[in-house]
Amino acid sequence: MLTDMHIAIIGGDARQLEVIRKLVELDSRISLIGFDQLDHGFTGASKERMDEIDFSDIDAMILPVSGTNSEGEVETIFSNETVILTKEIISETPEHCIVFSGISNDYLNQIVSGSNRKLIQLFERDDVAIYNSIPTVEGTIMMVIQHTDITIHDSKVVVLGLGRVGMSVARSFSALGAHVKVGARKSEHIARITEMGLTPFHLAELEHHVKDIDVCINTIPHLVVNASIISKMPAHTLIVDLASKPGGTDFRYAEKRGIKALLAPGLPGIVAPKTAGQIIANVLSQLLRELVQQREEKK
Structure with missing residues (x-):
């Protein structure tokens, strides 16, 4: 279980709905950014704006498969709001916070490494x-x-x-x-x-x-x-x-x-978003469980 873990899910398409569903089942606390036009509600997940989040309380940050563009904008299918991820925002997170993305680019690499945080590219994994x-x-x-x-x-x-x-x-x-x-x-x-x-x-x-x-x-x-x-x-x-x-x-x-x-x-997100989302959700939940276990062992 991921009880007490606070996760920020920032933007994304229909695949992220499966990620949200899985992480809610695992009892994590979720802040949804860029989902204000999403009709579906998830118990344990709250829709918030970027400027409303206390990032010092975030244990993990999940970006869409596409990550960000070269200006830091995050794809938000369920919102008309422009969401921009900056080095300052990531620097506000705790040192143990991990950023997850499908793929990356020079911009995302620089702001994460410049904040001394860890970036995991899910699509670099053979299983995904x-x-x-x-x-x-x-x-x-x-x-x-x-x-x-x-x-x-x-x-x-x-x-x-x-x-x-x-x-x-x-x-x-x-x-x-x-x-x-x-x-x-x-x-x-x-x-x-x-x-x-x-x-x-x-x-x-x-x-x-x-x-x-x-x-x-x-x-x-x-x-x-x-x-x-x-x-x-x-x-x-x-x-x-x-x-x-x-x-x-x-x-x-x-x-x-x-x-x-x-x-x-991005064909999986177009032709089979539910299946593609479940693939991402299963791997993410496994990685987050390992993170929780590592923290417990350090105590």
Whole structure:
């Protein structure tokens, strides 16, 4: 149980509702910031404004999956209020306070480290990323069905990257009958692609493998699908970019060429927010329980 633990949940989308529900069940005291337009009420959770919180009493701070933007603004789907997280706010928290976020950026890294607090990026954890790849794959399949006029079966698909998402995407499209090629750089990834029964290639040879494809799915958060690569693709090719913003595709050039390119980060929160929220909630509750246990052992 998390009795007497005071947690600030700042902003977020429908996934955060599952986090709130789980933490309420564990008897924690929750301050909700950026939820003033949320109709649902949770016993043990109070809606508050940023300037109403006594941050010196906060044991943990939970941000949305997206963390903050480069100016410190936090996404607030359930509020029209602009919520900004600053170094001063984090510095008001107790030294043991931990900041949780899905991903991070230079701004968030700097204000947390500058306050001598600990930041945990949930999406850097293998368990979260692997579980999260399930709704990501389902959302990708949905998008490909919606935006093409062919079946996935017998289509030619290129997947870029064999990380935790890339592996799940490649395996699933192959299971649906697509002819899947996977581009990677590491020799161990090339070996794994071969072991999976798929066609591997080195990313340096990408332009030679897109000349007859129907779908290109990118998971690499760097500019991989550039203008030179896009110029080699058939006009009917669909690009689905699953990498975090701004993605790894030259969207301007794709539009110029008339190739449909979709940036689709955060698919789990769109296609399956309840499941995606439960994944985050389960891992968060486990980490918070460990934190409580560590404190008890120090006493």
